[in-house]
Every structure is written in structure tokens, then in C-alpha cells.
Amino acid sequence: xxxxxxxxxxxxxxxxxxxxxxxxxxxxxxxxxxxxxxxxxxxxxxxxxxxxxxxxxxxxxxxxxxxxxxxxxxxxxxxxxxxxxxxxxxxxxxxxxxxxxxxxxxxxxxxxxxxxxxxxxxxxxxxxxxxxxxxxxxxxxxxxxxxxxxxxxxxxxxxxxxxxxxxxxxxxxxxxxxxxxxxxxxxxxxxxxxxxxxxxxxxxxxxxxxxxxxxxxxxxxxxxxxxxxxxxxxxxxxxxxxxxxxxxxxxxxxxxxxxxxxxxxxxxxxxxxxxxxxxxxxxxxxxxxxxxxxxxxxxxxxxxxxxxxxxxxxxxxxxxxxxxxxxxxxxxxxxxxxxxxxxxxxxxxxxxxxxxxxxxxxxxxxxxxxxxxxxxxxxxxxxxxxxxxxxxxxxxxxxxxxxxxxxxxxxxxxxxxxxxxxxxxxxxxxxxxxxxxxxxxxxxxxxxxxxxxxxxxxxxxxxxxxxxxxxxxxxxxxxxxxxxxxxxxxxxxxxxxxxxxxxxxxxxxxxxxxxxxxxxxxxxxxxxxxxxxxxxxxxxxxxxxxxxxxxxxxxxxxxxxxxxxxxxxxxxxxxxxxxxxxxxxxxxxxxxxxxxxxxxxxxxxxxxxxxxxxxxxxxxxxxxxxxxxxxxxxxxxxxxxxxxxxxxxxxxxxxxxxxxxxxxxxxxxxxxxxxxxxxxxxxxxxxxxxxxxxxxxxxxxxxxxxxxxxxxxxxxxxxxxxxxxxxxxxxxxxxxxxxxxxxxxxxxxxxxxxxxxxxxxxxxxxxxxxxxxxxxxxxxxxxxxxxxxxxxxxxxxxxxxxxxxxxxxxxxxxxxxxxxxxxxxxxxxxxxxxxxx
RNA sequence: GCCGGAGUGGCGGAAUUGGUAGACGCAAGGGACUUAAAAUCCCUCGGGGGCGACCCCGUACCGGUUCGAUUCCGGUCUCCGGCACCA
Numbered sequence: 001x002x003x004x005x006x007x008x009x010x011x012x013x014x015x016x017x018x019x020x021x022x023x024x025x026x027x028x029x030x031x032x033x034x035x036x037x038x039x040x041x042x043x044x045x046x047x048x049x050x051x052x053x054x055x056x057x058x059x060x061x062x063x064x065x066x067x068x069x070x071x072x073x074x075x076x077x078x079x080x081x082x083x084x085x086x087x088x089x090x091x092x093x094x095x096x097x098x099x100x101x102x103x104x105x106x107x108x109x110x111x112x113x114x115x116x117x118x119x120x121x122x123x124x125x126x127x128x129x130x131x132x133x134x135x136x137x138x139x140x141x142x143x144x145x146x147x148x149x150x151x152x153x154x155x156x157x158x159x160x161x162x163x164x165x166x167x168x169x170x171x172x173x174x175x176x177x178x179x180x181x182x183x184x185x186x187x188x189x190x191x192x193x194x195x196x197x198x199x200x201x202x203x204x205x206x207x208x209x210x211x212x213x214x215x216x217x218x219x220x221x222x223x224x225x226x227x228x229x230x231x232x233x234x235x236x237x238x239x240x241x242x243x244x245x246x247x248x249x250x251x252x253x254x255x256x257x258x259x260x261x262x263x264x265x266x267x268x269x270x271x272x273x274x275x276x277x278x279x280x281x282x283x284x285x286x287x288x289x290x291x292x293x294x295x296x297x298x299x300x301x302x303x304x305x306x307x308x309x310x311x312x313x314x315x316x317x318x319x320x321x322x323x324x325x326x327x328x329x330x331x332x333x334x335x336x337x338x339x340x341x342x343x344x345x346x347x348x349x350x351x352x353x354x355x356x357x358x359x360x361x362x363x364x365x366x367x368x369x370x371x372x373x374x375x376x377x378x379x380x381x382x383x384x385x386x387x388x389x390x391x392x393x394x395x396x397x398x399x400x401x402x403x404x405x406x407x408x409x410x411x412x413x414x415x416x417x418x419x420x421x422x423x424x425x426x427x428x429x430x431x432x433x434x435x436x437x438x439x440x441x442x443x444x445x446x447x448x449x450x451x452x453x454x455x456x457x458x459x460x461x462x463x464x465x466x467x468x469x470x471x472x473x474x475x476x477x478x479x480x481x482x483x484x485x486x487x488x489x490x491x492x493x494x495x496x497x498x499x500x501x502x503x504x505x506x507x508x509x510x511x512x513x514x515x516x517x518x519x520x521x522x523x524x525x526x527x528x529x530x531x532x533x534x535x536x537x538x539x540x541x542x543x544x545x546x547x548x549x550x551x552x553x554x555x556x557x558x559x560x561x562x563x564x565x566x567x568x569x570x571x572x573x574x575x576x577x578x579x580x581x582x583x584x585x586x587x588x589x590x591x592x593x594x595x596x597x598x599x600x601x602x603x604x605x606x607x608x609x610x611x612x613x614x615x616x617x618x619x620x621x622x623x624x625x626x627x628x629x630x631x632x633x634x635x636x637x638x639x640x641x642x643x644x645x646x647x648x649x650x651x652x653x654x655x656x657x658x659x660x661x662x663x664x665x666x667x668x669x670x671x672x673x674x675x676x677x678x679x680x681x682x683x684x685x686x687x688x689x690x691x692x693x694x695x696x697x698x699x700x701x702x703x704x705x706x707x708x709x710x711x712x713x714x715x716x717x718x719x720x721x722x723x724x725x726x727x728x729x730x731x732x733x734x735x736x737x738x739x740x741x742x743x744x745x746x747x748x749x750x751x752x753x754x755x756x757x758x759x760x761x762x763x764x765x766x767x768x769x770x771x772x773x774x775x776x777x778x779x780x781x782x783x784x785x786x787x788x789x790x791x792x793x794x795x796x797x798x799x800x801x802x803x804x805x806x807x808x809x810x811x812x813x814x815x816x817x818x819x820x821x822x823x824x825x826x827x828x829x830x831x832x833x834x835x836x837x
Numbered sequence: 838g839c840c841g842g843a844g845u846g847g848c849g850g851a852a853u854u855g856g857u858a859g860a861c862g863c864a865a866g867g868g869a870c871u872u873a874a875a876a877u878c879c880c881u882c883g884g885g886g887g888c889g890a891c892c893c894c895g896u897a898c899c900g901g902u903u904c905g906a907u908u909c910c911g912g913u914c915u916c917c918g919g920c921a922c923c924a
Contacts, residue, residue, distance in 0.1 A: 215841060219919060222840070227923075247924060260924090288922070314922095321923045328924090334838090335922055422923055548919080618862070619849060625917090627849055631863055638877095639862085645877090690853080700851065703861035710861095713878095779857045784905040786857055824904055830856050834904045 005644035007608025011743040015116055023757055024118040026074050028534050035071035036535050037063040038509055038574075040543030040551070041078045041125070044104035045085055048111045050583040050590055050616070050628065051544065053600050057613040058580055058622050058696070059542045060117045064739035065692055067118070068763040074535055075118055076512040078125030079105050082133075082501045087434045091468035097434045098462060101128055111600065115609045116742050118759070123512045127504035128434070132511065134457030135525065136503050137439040139558075141450045142565055144440075148194045151448065154427065155264075158186035163471035164431045185285070190429040191438055191497065195557045199224055199421040201571075202556055211576030213623070216548045220556075223549045225422025230406045231323060232415035234259055234300035236271070237308060243267065243300060246322030246420060249332065250409065251401040253304045254390040255350035256327040257340070259311045260293070264319035271296045272313060284315040291316050291339050302327075303414045304405075305391060314339060322420055330380060337380040347377060351385040351398055426554065428500040433464065433473045435498030443485035443492040452486050458494070472496055505551055506558035509538050509573060525567065532568045537575050542622075545579035552577070578696065581625035583616075590628070598628055610741035611637040617698040617740055639706060640744055643737070646713050647730060647748050653723050654730060655753045667770075673718050674725040675774075677711060681729040682771035684708040685764050688736045702740060708733055727752075732764045780805045781832040782814045798825040805831045 018024060039059035042052055056077075063075035079101075086097035093100075105126065112119070125132060143149040157166040159176040166176060171183050195202075203224045209217050229248035236243060243259060261268055263282040272278045277294045284292050293314040300311050316335060317326055330340035330347040340347055384398045393401050409415045429438065437458040439451035451458055461480045464473035474480055474496040485492035513531040514521055524531060537559075552574070559573040582589050585596040603612045615636040620626040647654065667675065684704050691701035712730065717723050731752065738745035738758045749758040773794060778801060780788040788810045792801065802823050805811055811833070818835035825831050 215919085218841065222920060225920095225923065229924080245924085249924080286922090291922080316922045316924095318923065326924045333924070335924075338922095420923075422920095545918085621850085624843095624850095629849065629863065632849070635862055641877090694853070699849095700861080703851075706861055777857080781856080781905070784856090784903090789857075822904060824856090826856055830905095832856080832904055
């Protein structure tokens with residue numbers, strides 16, 4: 001007789017309803033406060049995985065919750081559709097990347113729909129479509145005009161067998177991830193975006209990212225890596241030129257005993273006679289295991305003390321940071337120390353620790369000879385202290401000396417103060433096919449020319465062959481390469497490199513502000529528009545922490561460029577960021593290679609998407625890793641089954657027309673029974689609402705709903721008002737549950753005789769008085785230990801609490817024959833009687 | 838090495854401002870219903886002691902502050918994440 005919960009019947013029905021009614025279509029509506037809720041879009045790899053389910057369930061709860069709270073919610077979805085896997089599939093299975101990608105999109109879109117996600121698909125973005133990537137090209141040209149895009153020669157990871165550049169992530173133990181060949185460093189011309197122009201702003205604006213996890217902000221700060229220092233010129237002996245070094249420790253200048261050049265420093269060819277030695281040291285550039293050096297045969301003069309010091313070429317000195325040359329102070333820098341030890345170079349102590357570390361005091365070195373007196377150093381002293389053997393700066397505190405010496409250097413024209421960042425310009429050239437063509441042409445007469453705006457997009461040709469030999473198929477496509485120069489009209493060649501796919505994802509959230517087929521997109525996107533003005537920035541962004549620097553930093557950069565182009569207002573794209581944890585099973589991240597994946601299709605088939613969503617939201621708070629448990633999924637399913645039956649078992653009384661709202665004035669004639677459930681209901685509304693507001697603590701919100709349902713199952717109507725209370729409890733519960741498990745909520749809401757849709761209802765409100773307990777449990781402690789409990793009426797005075805607890809029989813046995821020193825009362829909750837013996 | 842974060846039952850996790858440690862769920866054990874099983878429902882469930890009312894111990898470890906510490910402070914250990922020759 002009783003109808004059983006069957007998600008396979010319920011879920012498709014409501015998915016169709018939402019689709020047909022356009023429940024989640026979004027428009028501009030200035031009467032409501034906007035809320036832009038965004039989850040990181042997926043790469044269409046073929047199928048969604050549990051990480052997606054979790055990510056999108058979290059986003060969907062937020063979007064639905066905000067909608068019920070009266071916000072005008074933008075909740076879009078799209079596809080990060082360019083990238084290497086499509087090209088690999090083409091090589092392996094002979095299917096065109098485009099076909100492969102669009103088929104995957106079709107399948108995954110159906111999967112997302114089966115999860116009941118509240119997306120407005122009319123704003124869908126697919127980055128591999130010309131309508132989308134033409135904007136990558138347009139932005140690129142604008143950046144070229146502003147000198148934010150430029151071409152330079154640089155070293156890249158190169159796989160000689162695949163004939164392609166590899167990202168750092170694709171180099172595993174110095175080998176190609178695909179063919180296992182040893183990766184070499186190759187110098188290539190590459191296109192770069194000048195993100196470093198925004199380094200200072202990207203860093204200082206970090207302090208305004210109060211809606212981001214601190215951890216992510218910190219990672220961004222470290223990645224940008226600002227440091228203040230001084231550049232100093234060291235004249236090369238016997239030559240009319242200088243080597244410019246960078247240091248953050250000008251206070252140690254007197255301790256410099258040699259100088260090191262990067263193997264890639266432009267002076268090395270000229271300074272080093274030993275070409276074979278130079279070749280060897282260059283091959284060891286960037287090697288982490290061991291420091292290696294080569295004496296250049298030349299000397300420099302320390303501008304501070306006129307001392308002659310040898311110049312080395314050292315493999316650990318990076319050309320990409322500072323000036324590519326350093327002064328070496330082995331006594332105060334551990335790397336220099338190790339190098340000096342290996343090559344027998346002198347060390348000189350010029351900073352004395354303030355708190356006289358005993359061993360260090362003896363490690364004085366004579367400035368004249370550079371020879372040690374006393375014990376040899378065990379390690380470099382990198383801390384602060386007092387300067388010694390530093391000419392006129394001796395006896396200064398190191399912090400002060402940094403300033404004074406920097407000033408001295410600037411006054412004498414020996415160098416200048418500079419700011420350095422670790423952040424490098426973003427190399428976007430990829431020698432690959434499946435990406436946005438970089439819109440430039442090469443003309444023998446006119447040089448490098450941007451493709452004119454009106455000729456965009458430069459379409460990625462589809463008629464290419466995938467040999468699998470490596471190298472971009474575009475190199476073989478004459479119809480693509482051969483073009484005319486926009487300046488002189490003569491023969492010219494197209495750039496065959498494509499853009500890093502991170503370009504695609506750096507601004508996709510701006511595109512969502514418009515309808516997919518907006519006819520005026522051209523003028524709107526170029527000139528700024530009502531749409532971007534209304535929707536930007538994203539109010540809540542949700543995704544994996546693995547993008548803490550790359551994607552999130554690139555997006556912050558791009559948004560600022562777009563701001564400076566007048567396209568959007570604010571420079572910060574994401575107001576609030578939620579980084580969800582990984583999905584773990586059997587102690588490891590779910591992955592095919594580990595064989596511990598759970599297939600969302602199977603899960604939805606077996607338990608339904610409501611159960612899948614519920615479990616992934618209940619098992620852990622969103623930002624933490626989620627331990628997958630098949631048994632736990634069954635528990636979630638059982639809970640929904642209980643929700644189903646508590647309503648179906650009381651179907652007739654629940655459908656009866658009648659007031660389900662109990663006002664404070666009605667409380668006098670309500671039974672204890674009804675009062676209890678009413679109170680619990682208001683408490684649950686409060687708890688769920690505050691948990692949502694408190695960093696989206698869905699797990700405890702769901703736990704509260706479970707408690708309410710437990711109370712409802714045991715509820716027996718005894719008097720006239722009880723059915724109304726029960727109905728109120730049921731309705732509130734469904735409303736609160738609907739963002740988590742929307743299908744069953746819709747279905748049961750309709751069973752109660754309501755018109756759909758529950759997702760268009762208002763979020764319930766609680767009444768603080770109705771939520772309050774009449775009686776509270778008083779905890780009685782003696783000397784901080786729990787010794788008794790008693791029920792007391794709400795609102796009782798501290799004095800009464802004191803008397804009640806002192807009078808309690810059990811408590812008296814604990815305080816007998818003891819002196820009461822103090823009684824501490826925590827308002828209405830706890831009393832602690834402090835006694836001496 | 839540097840910078841973060843975390844350590845709570847058999848397990849996932851609660852405890853909102855320093856105030857009852859273990860909500861909710863899973864697993865386990867017992868019971869009801871059933872010819873039986875599944876499903877469902879009910880009870881027990883940190884450790885130790887006691888016939889019992891109850892008592893002692895317990896939030897990684899050591900110490901401190903406090904009437905009272907999972908929470909604050911100092912130190913130690915372990916695990917996880919990020920960066921890593923950045924001069």
C-alpha cells in the first residue's frame with residue numbers, strides 16, 4: 001500500500017519540469033540583489049568524476065539557497081574545451097579533437113543534468129568554439145598594443161622525440177610524461193604576457209581578499225615573492241665594464257669574497273677562456289643536487305673596500321631572477337658557504353650575532369688575509385646582528401646598516417635600490433594544435449604584425465592530420481600558414497603556436513554575463529556593458545585548491561587587464577572563494593591508476609542523484625578532504641527513505657487544508673507534545689540558516705535536519721493543534737532540505753498539495769522566542785568537575801541558580817565540610833562551585 | 838630547509854565567544870516483525886572499576902594560564918599541503 005521512495009521515478013520528472021519551465025533562467029533584475037555563483041568549469045575529458053559531483057553539488061546548494069533568499073542568481077556552466085588530451089585521443093584513436101571534445105561535452109552535459117544542477121544553460125561557454133576564442137585573440141591584440149604581450153627568446157622544456165614544449169608539470173624526473181625521452185632545455189622564441197607589470201598590484205590587493213581562504217592568499221603572495229634589495233656594480237679588473245649584482249643583504253657587502261655569474265649570463269662567453277668548462281657548467285644549470293662552479297679567470301673589485309675578488313660561474317645562479325649575478329658572502333649565506341667550502345674560497349664574518357652564539361664568536365676571519373682565525377664555521381649565519389670589519393659601517397645593527405649602505409651606494413652612483421619579484425612573465429606559446437591560434441603573422445619585409453581586428457577570428461583549421469610523430473599539425477597546413485601581410489600585402493606566414501589553455505579560463509566568467517547568443521556581444525564586450533556592470537564580480541567561486549596559484553592568479557591578472565581596457569569595472573574577479581577538498585577513497589585520491597574510483601553514473605543509477613549529493617555534502621565540511629564510504633551513501637539513502645515515508649504515512653492529514661502557522665499568541669493552548677516539535681522546527685531553521693552563513697557548513701546543517709526528521713517520525717498528534725504543528729515541521733524541513741536534495745523536496749512538496757516549484761519559495765524564517773527552550777539543563781560543577789544536572793526554568797536569576805545548586809542534595813555531599821570560596825554562574829547554563837578543603 | 842594546516846571513539850565527523858567532550862551518520866552488538874531472509878523499527882555503543890547509586894581516566898605528548906582548556910600560551914612529536922638554490 002505504501003509507496004516506496006524511488007529516485008528513478010522522481011528525479012527525471014523534476015529535471016524535465018525545471019527544463020520545460022525554465023526555472024533557472026537568469027535575467028537582469030535590478031529590484032533584487034544579484035548573486036553570481038560560479039564553479040570552476042570542467043575539462044571535457046569524457047565523464048564526470050566524484051570531484052565534479054562534489055564541486056557542483058556545493059555550488060548548487062549555494063545557488064539554490066541564495067535564490068530562495070531572494071537573490072537574483074547567476075549560475076552558469078561551460079567547458080574548458082581546449083587542451084592536450086583531445087590531441088592525444090586524435091593520435092591514438094584517429095578521431096578529430098573537435099569531434100572527441102564535442103561528444104564528451106554532450107555526454108557530460110547529460111550527466112550534469114542528471115545531478116539536478118540549477119544551471120542557466122543559455123549562457124554556456126565552450127572555449128574551443130571560434131565565437132569564444134576570437135576574444136582570446138582580440139584580448140591578445142589589445143595586449144600587444146599595450147606592450148603587455150611580447151615575444152622573446154627563452155629556455156623551455158623540450159621533448160626531442162615529440163618535438164614539443166612541455167609544461168613543467170609534464171616533466172617527470174627529467175623525462176617526457178608521454179614518451180619517456182629525456183627532456184632538454186631549448187632556447188625558443190615564445191610569446192609572453194607581461195603579468196609582472198601587475199606584480200605590485202596583484203600582491204597588495206591580496207590584502208583585500210578577505211573572502212578567500214588565507215592559505216590561498218598566502219600561496220599567491222609567496223608565488224609573487226616580492227623582495228627589496230640593492231643592485232651594485234662590481235668593476236671587472238682590467239676591463240672597462242662592470243658586473244651588476246642583486247642582493248637583499250647590502251649589510252654583508254664587506255663579507256663578499258667572490259662573485260658568481262649564472263651560466264646563462266651574457267658576459268660568460270667573453271670572460272671565460274675555458275670554453276669546454278663553460279659548456280659543462282651550462283649543462284648543469286639548475287641542477288639541484290650539487291653546486292658546481294668554474295673560475296672565470298677574471299677578478300672584480302668590491303666597490304666598498306676596493307678588494308679584488310675572483311669571479312666564478314656557478315650553476316645555482318639563476319639568470320631569471322635579479323641580474324643573473326650575485327656577490328657571494330659565504331659567512332652569511334648557506335649556499336655561498338657550501339660553494340666556498342667545495343672550492344676552497346675564503347669566508348669572512350661581518351655580522352656578529354647579538355645573542356652571542358658561542359661558536360660563532362670565535363669564527364673571526366682576518367679581513368686582510370681572508371684566512372680564518374679560530375674555529376672554522378659550521379654553517380653560515382644568516383640572522384641579524386652587529387656589523388664588524390665593515391669600514392665606517394662597523395658596529396651598526398644589520399637592519400640599520402642595510403639602509404645606510406644602500407644610501408651610500410646610491411649616493412656614489414655604485415648602484416640603486418630595486419624591488420624584485422619571483423613572478424615571471426607568463427609564457428603562453430604552445431607548439432600544439434588544439435588551442436587558440438596566436439593572431440600574428442610574420443612578414444619578411446614588415447616583421448611581426450598583429451592580425452587586424454576585423455580579420456578575427458583566426459580560425460583553427462580542421463583539415464589537418466595527426467601523425468603522432470610530434471610537432472604541431474599546423475606546421476603541415478599550408479593553407480593555414482600561407483597568408484598575406486596586413487601591412488604590405490606581400491607574402492607572409494602565420495604564427496603556428498597556439499595559446500596556453502589557461503588563457504581560455506582567465507576570463508570565461510566575464511563571458512557568462514551575457515546570453516550565449518547575444519547578438520550585440522561584439523559591442524558589449526568591447527566597450528563595457530550593463531551586463532558586466534551588473535554581474536561582475538563573481539560573488540562566490542568554488543573549485544579545487546590545485547588552482548590556488550595558476551588559474552586564480554592568471555584570472556586576477558586578466559581581470560585587471562580587462563579593467564584597464566574599460567571592459568569591466570572591478571579588477572578583482574572573485575569576491576569569495578571556497579576551495580573544496582579532494583575525494584579520497586581507501587586513503588588515496590580517487591584515480592584510475594589507483595583503481596579506487598566510484599562512477600557517478602553507477603551511483604545515480606543505484607541511489608539517485610539526491611543521495612549522491614546528500615552524501616558528498618554530509619560526510620565532511622566542503623573545504624576538507626572527503627573520505628568516500630559506500631556504507632555512508634546507503635545511510636544517506638536511508639535518510640531520504642525516512643523522509644519519504646514520514647510524509648507518505650501521514651499523507652491525508654498533511655493534505656488537509658488548515659493553518660500550519662503557529663503564532664506566539666497560540667502557544668497557550670498548545671500541548672507539550674506540539675510545543676516540542678514546534679520548538680525543534682524553529683531551532684532547525686535557525687541552525688541550518690546559520691550553518692549556511694558560517695562558511696557553508698553543510699554537514700552540520702544536514703545533521704540538524706536529520707534530528708528534526710527523527711523527532712517527526714516519533715511524533716503522535718494528540719490534540720487539535722498538533723496536525724498543524726506537524727505540517728509546519730514537514731514543510732519547513734522540505735524547504736530547508738531542497739537546496740541539498742532538490743528532486744525529493746519538489747516531489748514531497750507537491751504531495752502536500754502545493755504548487756511547484758519549491759525552488760521558487762522563500763527560505764523559511766525562524767522565531768527566536770519559539771526556538772527557545774522553556775526549561776534548560778543546568779550543569780553543576782564543583783571545582784570544575786561535573787557533579788550534577790538539574791532542569792531549571794528559562795530566565796532564572798544567577799542568585800536563584802546559586803541557591804538551587806547549593807541546595808541540591810547530591811551537590812551537598814561534595815561540598816560538605818568544605819569552605820565555599822567562590823561560586824561562578826554562567827548565565828542560565830552552568831554553575832561552578834569552588835571549594836577549599 | 839622555509840611557509841601553511843591538522844592531530845578528538847572501531848570509522849567519517851560535532852562541540853558557534855574558554856563552560857556538560859563525542860551531535861549527526863557509518864560500523865558493531867542485542868531485540869522486535871517474518872516460516873525464513875531482505876527491508877523496516879526499537880535498544881546499547883570512548884576506556885577502566887563497581888552488585889549498585891556511582892567513581893576514576895580520556896581530545897597526539899609535556900608543561901603553563903584559569904574557578905574551569907578540545908578551545909588560549911610555551912615546548913615536543915607525527916601526518917598532510919604548498920614553495921624550494923629567488924641571492
